[in-house]
Amino acid sequence: MIVAGVMSGTSADGVDVALVRIDHRPGGVSHNLRIKLLAHAGYPYPKKVRAFALSVMNARRVSVADLARLNFLLGELYAEAVLSTEKRFRIKAQLVGCHGQTLYHQGDRAEFLGRKLAVTWQTGEGAIVARRLGIPAVSDFRPADMAAGGKGAPLVPFLDFLLYCDSRVGRIAQNIGGIANLTAIPPGASLQQVTAFDTGPGNMVIDAVTERLFHRPYDRDGKIAAGGVVLDEVLNKMLRSPFFRRKPPKTAGREEFGREFVNDFMRQCQGAKPADIVATATALTARSIRDAVRQFVLGGKDDYADFIVSGGGARNATLMARLGTELGPLGLRIRSSDEFGLPSEAKEAVAFAVLAYQTWNHLPANVPSATGARRPAILGKISYA
Numbered sequence: 001m002i003v004a005g006v007m008s009g010t011s012a013d014g015v016d017v018a019l020v021r022i023d024h025r026p027g028g029v030s031h032n033l034r035i036k037l038l039a040h041a042g043y044p045y046p047k048k049v050r051a052f053a054l055s056v057m058n059a060r061r062v063s064v065a066d067l068a069r070l071n072f073l074l075g076e077l078y079a080e081a082v083l084s085t086e087k088r089f090r091i092k093a094q095l096v097g098c099h100g101q102t103l104y105h106q107g108d109r110a111e112f113l114g115r116k117l118a119v120t121w122q123t124g125e126g127a128i129v130a131r132r133l134g135i136p137a138v139s140d141f142r143p144a145d146m147a148a149g150g151k152g153a154p155l156v157p158f159l160d161f162l163l164y165c166d167s168r169v170g171r172i173a174q175n176i177g178g179i180a181n182l183t184a185i186p187p188g189a190s191l192q193q194v195t196a197f198d199t200g201p202g203n204m205v206i207d208a209v210t211e212r213l214f215h216r217p218y219d220r221d222g223k224i225a226a227g228g229v230v231l232d233e234v235l236n237k238m239l240r241s242p243f244f245r246r247k248p249p250k251t252a253g254r255e256e257f258g259r260e261f262v263n264d265f266m267r268q269c270q271g272a273k274p275a276d277i278v279a280t281a282t283a284l285t286a287r288s289i290r291d292a293v294r295q296f297v298l299g300g301k302d303d304y305a306d307f308i309v310s311g312g313g314a315r316n317a318t319l320m321a322r323l324g325t326e327l328g329p330l331g332l333r334i335r336s337s338d339e340f341g342l343p344s345e346a347k348e349a350v351a352f353a354v355l356a357y358q359t360w361n362h363l364p365a366n367v368p369s370a371t372g373a374r375r376p377a378i379l380g381k382i383s384y385a
Contacts, residue, residue: 005353010178075128097356107151150373176313222318228279
């Protein structure tokens, strides 16, 4: 079956599409899949759409009418991205899995109108996607895991396990998107033995300070950070944020590392050179990843060898060099997901193609040991063409 996966991350920089051939191997368990990436492409959001999407994330006040309009607009954009990819590569999908744009994610229960609730919201109307493409669309993946007591994230560990499980080598798969998250797979592990959680900011803080100080959406290739000096006092203070000490399972988003966190970060950096501020934001991502690996994955164990990086952060040379410095003493070898046949920028889109395939076949795809769910869950909602 050919499945289109559609992903737009917390950076809200655009839409990634992957066209994937997925089949069950004969015999075996429900997650014994054969996966082949056929094509992938990326499409930036129009500037006005990105600006609006960022403005409503975790916003205290916003028009309900505009949120409804955004939901339908994103459905149109997602469908157009898939159609463009199909036309470009002359491949027709039979099913689409669309993550949607996260506007709010609260993985921990908090009181609201007399009830304690954990909630999430990914927007982008699945019915529009299905109708425009003429195929079923699976969307809104996270709530089913949360209904089962999980945090609704991370969901990519299901794919990480399929790609990287090895009988002899322990591997850590680290995705660096807007938020950074890892999947730890011990040697010879079963799916139930996988550990996964968000480590903290990925590109989110770097992008935000680069936008404010240099009027650029991101630090291309890490060139700005390369010309700066890390402000160690600021770095150490920001690393004292309660999130970094919290034990997994845990998730993060703009609620933890969005505008309020960035405002505090900028206050701490007051008077510093702009390049030093970007360098410090870059160091924050690398150090928080190192600390998470050392504290919550290794814990004195040395049965992990490979550290496999994917996501937009993998293209930031300064961030990758700093990660190498941080992780070297832990005995981890940094590798790219490209080495395993999956381009880093396509990985999350591939993940949601795989999750959609599982849903279509009435099979669970969350990893309870990663999300904290009480049981496996079939994820998503299906819209028919």
